[in-house]
Amino acid sequence: MPPAKRRRVTISDVAALAGVSKGAVSRSFNGAERLPASTVKRIHDAADQLGWRPNAAARAIKGAPAHTIGFVLQRDPDLLGLDPFFPLFLAGLERVLSQNAYSITIRFVSDATEEARCYKDWVAEGRVDAFIVSDLRDDDPRFAMLDDLGSAAVVIGEPPADVHRPSVFHTSDECIEEVLEGWITRGHTRIAHVMGDPNLQHARRRRDVWARVLERHGLSTDALAVGGFTEPGSAEATRELLTAAERPTAIFYANDIMAAAGMRVMSELGLQTGSDVAVFGFDGIPLGPYLSPPLATIACDYIELGSIAGQVLLEELAGRPADPERRTLPARFVERASYGADAAS
Amino acid sequence: MPPAKRRRVTISDVAALAGVSKGAVSRSFNGAERLPASTVKRIHDAADQLGWRPNAAARAIKGAPAHTIGFVLQRDPDLLGLDPFFPLFLAGLERVLSQNAYSITIRFVSDATEEARCYKDWVAEGRVDAFIVSDLRDDDPRFAMLDDLGSAAVVIGEPPADVHRPSVFHTSDECIEEVLEGWITRGHTRIAHVMGDPNLQHARRRRDVWARVLERHGLSTDALAVGGFTEPGSAEATRELLTAAERPTAIFYANDIMAAAGMRVMSELGLQTGSDVAVFGFDGIPLGPYLSPPLATIACDYIELGSIAGQVLLEELAGRPADPERRTLPARFVERASYGADAAS
DNA sequence: CTGAAAGCGCTTACAG
DNA sequence: CTGAAAGCGCTTACAG
Numbered sequence: 001m002p003p004a005k006r007r008r009v010t011i012s013d014v015a016a017l018a019g020v021s022k023g024a025v026s027r028s029f030n031g032a033e034r035l036p037a038s039t040v041k042r043i044h045d046a047a048d049q050l051g052w053r054p055n056a057a058a059r060a061i062k063g064a065p066a067h068t069i070g071f072v073l074q075r076d077p078d079l080l081g082l083d084p085f086f087p088l089f090l091a092g093l094e095r096v097l098s099q100n101a102y103s104i105t106i107r108f109v110s111d112a113t114e115e116a117r118c119y120k121d122w123v124a125e126g127r128v129d130a131f132i133v134s135d136l137r138d139d140d141p142r143f144a145m146l147d148d149l150g151s152a153a154v155v156i157g158e159p160p161a162d163v164h165r166p167s168v169f170h171t172s173d174e175c176i177e178e179v180l181e182g183w184i185t186r187g188h189t190r191i192a193h194v195m196g197d198p199n200l201q202h203a204r205r206r207r208d209v210w211a212r213v214l215e216r217h218g219l220s221t222d223a224l225a226v227g228g229f230t231e232p233g234s235a236e237a238t239r240e241l242l243t244a245a246e247r248p249t250a251i252f253y254a255n256d257i258m259a260a261a262g263m264r265v266m267s268e269l270g271l272q273t274g275s276d277v278a279v280f281g282f283d284g285i286p287l288g289p290y291l292s293p294p295l296a297t298i299a300c301d302y303i304e305l306g307s308i309a310g311q312v313l314l315e316e317l318a319g320r321p322a323d324p325e326r327r328t329l330p331a332r333f334v335e336r337a338s339y340g341a342d343a344a345s
Numbered sequence: 346m347p348p349a350k351r352r353r354v355t356i357s358d359v360a361a362l363a364g365v366s367k368g369a370v371s372r373s374f375n376g377a378e379r380l381p382a383s384t385v386k387r388i389h390d391a392a393d394q395l396g397w398r399p400n401a402a403a404r405a406i407k408g409a410p411a412h413t414i415g416f417v418l419q420r421d422p423d424l425l426g427l428d429p430f431f432p433l434f435l436a437g438l439e440r441v442l443s444q445n446a447y448s449i450t451i452r453f454v455s456d457a458t459e460e461a462r463c464y465k466d467w468v469a470e471g472r473v474d475a476f477i478v479s480d481l482r483d484d485d486p487r488f489a490m491l492d493d494l495g496s497a498a499v500v501i502g503e504p505p506a507d508v509h510r511p512s513v514f515h516t517s518d519e520c521i522e523e524v525l526e527g528w529i530t531r532g533h534t535r536i537a538h539v540m541g542d543p544n545l546q547h548a549r550r551r552r553d554v555w556a557r558v559l560e561r562h563g564l565s566t567d568a569l570a571v572g573g574f575t576e577p578g579s580a581e582a583t584r585e586l587l588t589a590a591e592r593p594t595a596i597f598y599a600n601d602i603m604a605a606a607g608m609r610v611m612s613e614l615g616l617q618t619g620s621d622v623a624v625f626g627f628d629g630i631p632l633g634p635y636l637s638p639p640l641a642t643i644a645c646d647y648i649e650l651g652s653i654a655g656q657v658l659l660e661e662l663a664g665r666p667a668d669p670e671r672r673t674l675p676a677r678f679v680e681r682a683s684y685g686a687d688a689a690s
Numbered sequence: 691c692t693g694a695a696a697g698c699g700c701t702t703a704c705a706g
Numbered sequence: 707c708t709g710a711a712a713g714c715g716c717t718t719a720c721a722g
Contacts, residue, residue: 008408009469010699021709026701035707053469057411058699060402061714063353068450077436077648081429081631091422094453103472105413105448108439124354124398126715127448231635257632264635286426287602290576290609292637303422355715366693371717380691403715406698471699 009052018046029054060126069097069313070128072107072118074135079229082257084285085302089156092306093132100314104132116145123149130313132156133165136201154313156305157201158326166312166322170300172282172331173209176252179280179298179333180213183250186340188278192223192248194237194258203229206254206282223248227258234258238265242277249277250340256281256288256297263291263338278340280333293337300331354397363391374399405471413448414438414658415473417463419480420453424574427602429630430647434501437651438477445659449477461490468494475658477501478510481546499658501650502546503671511657511667515645517627517676518554521597524625524643524678525558528595531685533623537568537593539582539603548574551599551627568593572603579603583610587622594622595685601626601633601642608636608683623685625678638682645676 015022020043028035028043035043047053060066073086080086094104105128109115119142122128130152133142136159143163146153155167183191193210196203211221223244225237234253241248242265253259259281263273271277274293281288284299308329312322360367365388373380373388380388392398405411416438418431425431439449450473454460464487467473475497478487481504488508491498500512528536538555541548556566568589570582579598586593587610598604604626608618616622619638626633629644653674657667 008699011701012699022700023702023710024708027708030701039707051465051469053466054701055406055699056470056472057402057405058714059701061400061406061699061716062701063714064701066402075436077433077440078631080432080436081647082427083432084426087425087428087432088422090451091420091425091453094451095422098452103450103452105450106435106439107443107448108436120396121398124396125401127401231631235635260632261635264637264639267637286423286576287605287632290580290606292609292612294609302426353715356717357715367716368693368695368718369691372692375717384691399717400715403698404717406700406715407717408698409717 008055009050011052011054013050014043014046014052017050018043026054065129065317066127067101068103068105068128069093069130069132070105070107070119070122071132071134072109072115074109074111074115077108082231082285084256084283085300088302089134089306089309092303092308093310094306096307096310096314102129102314112141116141119145119149119151123151129317130154132309132313137199138201138204140201152313152316154309154316156309158205164325166316166325166327168305168309168312168327168329170305170331171328172298172300173205175298175331175333176206176209176282177213179296179339180210180252183278183340184213184217184219188250189219190223190246190248190250191219192225192241192251194225194227194234194241194251194253194262196227196229196254196258198226200229203254206252210252227254227262229255229258231257231261234261235265238262239269242266242269242271251277251279253279253281256283256285256295259295259297259338260287260291263295274337274340279338282331284334288334289336291338296336296339297334298331299334301329305329353400354395356397356399358395359388359392359397362395363388371399410474410662411472412446413450413473414442414475414477415464415467416449416451416477416479417460418451418453419456419460422453427576427630428574429601429628430645433647434479434651434654437648437653438655439651441652441655441659447474447659457486461486464490464494464496468496474662475499477654477658482544483546483549485546497658497661499654499661501654503550509670511661511670511672513650513654513657513672513674515650515676516673517643517645518550520643520676520678521551521554521627522558524641524684525555525597528623528685529558529562529564533595534564535568535591535593535595536564537570537586537596539570539572539579539586539596539598539607541572541574541599541603543571545574548599551597555597568596572599572607574600574603576602576606579606580610583607584614587611587614587616596622596624598624598626601628601630601640604640604642604683605632605636608640619682619685624683627676629679633679634681636683641681641684642679643676644679646674650674 011022015025028040134156136157157169195207214221227234227237266273280296282298288295356367360370373385479501481502500510502514540552559566572579572582611618625641627643633640
């Protein structure tokens with residue numbers, strides 16, 4: 001058992017020890033007013049000696065910001081196990097925010113109702129100053145909700161054109177296009193796509209880019225399967241694609257995890273990834289280079305994404321309008337053996 | 346830009362609308378006192394109508410709990426990308442806590458100094474009621490710190506014998522022993538171990554179990570390499586082991602990610618995982634069954650671990666001493682092709 | 691059963 | 707430059 005809680009040290013104790021008023025102590029901790037350096041030092045010494053810091057709750061009650069950012073995720077917990085986005089983004093975000101004395105509070109919810117309640121409660125209770133809005137959906141209800149609540153937020157992903165909220169996202173369309181074109185140049189004519197969760201905006205977007213490139217070259221877009229961002233889903237989708245009458249010779253997977261699961265199916269079917277079936281994924285998981293064969297991928301920098309999101313949020317909370325409103329990061333292609341032989345070879 | 350913030354709705358507004366005193370509103374939201382059901386309903390209707398909820402800061406200022414749990418992680422952000430523990434544990438923990446109106450606040454720190462400051466600050470500022478202590482280290486300074494702070498906590502991992510704090514952890518010693526014995530039964534005599542970060546308690550523990558089993562059977566424990574829980578580290582360690590004079594025929598990796606990286610090296614060296622070199626890992630990452638060959642592993646249930654940690658914490662905060670003080674979860678072996686042919690075959 | 695009042699630990703105009 | 711005082715939004719003994 002921990003020792004019993006001692007009496008709380010308050011600003012009065014510090015003021016008494018330093019021989020000044022509570023006001024002076026408060027001011028010395030809030031920097032705005034000018035105090036003689038010697039007084040500030042005396043106060044801070046007293047505070048350190050007593051282990052005192054301004055109580056966060058007492059501070060926030062004056063209407064001051066809670067210095068906390070809310071991050072509500074509507075995700076199947078089981079899908080979190082290998083998703084590189086969440087932990088890396090969080091680490092990048094947290095790093096920037098904590099340097100500015102902001103904390104992050106996280107909630108996992110299971111549906112949109114719970115999600116809405118969480119947003120409302122946190123605002124009403126004054127727990128958070130702003131939200132992280134990620135995993136954009138079709139007709140996403142969160143934008144209207146944020147407007148209703150009058151709450152600040154940064155959007156991770158590309159918001160609809162009529163939404164004017166600061167946002168940060170990777171641009172990958174061109175990169176995906178080039179990589180698919182590369183396959184076409186090398187003679188691939190049946191190029192499949194295993195897509196992610198159709199409810200998510202970025203999953204649909206990757207599919208659209210894929211379809212656009214194929215159509216531009218007069219190729220069929222029949223070979224589309226839904227993997228839903230899960231390993232079993234992708235394995236099934238891959239099996240379906242590879243046992244169909246017209247087997248694709250190349251597959252673009254909406255993420256690396258699905259690509260890895262797909263590659264396993266290929267080896268089960270006696271197909272060589274990279275030669276019989278070319279493959280690339282998306283995300284750039286650290287394990288990619290260690291798969292057999294190493295997995296080509298469109299790599300994103302999720303730590304950087306989180307860190308930019310943090311900066312944008314701090315600017316917004318400081319009252320400076322985000323400029324530009326939409327900030328982008330380039331995804332980049334990492335060519336590895338699974339992409340297939342180079343045109344030169 | 347979000348619309349300007351409206352005037353805050355306070356308990357007085359709700360009291361006025363419901364035609365009662367502030368005290369009545371407060372009591373109706375804190376359940377303790379008995380109010381006529383009709384009054385409670387009238388108050389709650391008024392609150393809903395105004396979108397009011399008790400302000401968290403104002404509540405906490407009375408010395409009431411912050412209803413927040415602190416989770417401080419000292420980790421290299423880059424290592425978070427594929428670590429299954431963190432996101433799954435967090436999801437399990439959060440689920441239990443949020444059902445009891447607790448939030449989690451997370452901080453990533455880069456060294457022990459920053460860590461210590463974070464613990465002290467959060468307690469002094471009254472931001473958290475308790476901590477999650479994970480990734481136990483040698484002579485871990487956090488136990489003394491928590492005692493000093495008089496703070497509640499739940500330990501994830503097995504604490505030193507003299508530490509009396511509620512804890513939750515997987516027991517895997519027996520499981521690892523049996524699986525290693527299985528290899529010995531099948532005739533393996535050179536069994537290597539690629540260990541994790543030597544500063545972490547569980548990494549050393551896995552190594553010790555491995556060494557104990559080998560010694561018990563009079564086998565050499567020379568084939569030990571340090572992978573540090575990273576893919577490149579493990580690749581290098583594996584290469585070293587497999588190109589040594591006496592090549593091991595089996596390798597136990599301290600986690601699945603390192604095993605996957607090691608398997609890649611095997612294929613580069615022209616060795617067949619499962620026949621030339623048998624392998625198993627630790628964690629049970631979802632991708633395991635999709636590696637080539639599928640990866641045998643000692644699987645842990647990190648969602649469940651988080652959820653039990655949450656329950657233990659809630660009990661502790663409710664003043665009920667944890668019973669038992671140390672709660673365990675069995676890790677279990679998942680046999681897959683990388684483990685090698687079955688004795689029967 | 692319920693209201694009026696004091697007080698939680700801070701911050702911040704307002705005097706001096 | 708600095709102190710005394712009011713007040714933030716709530717909770718909680720204390721009266722009635």
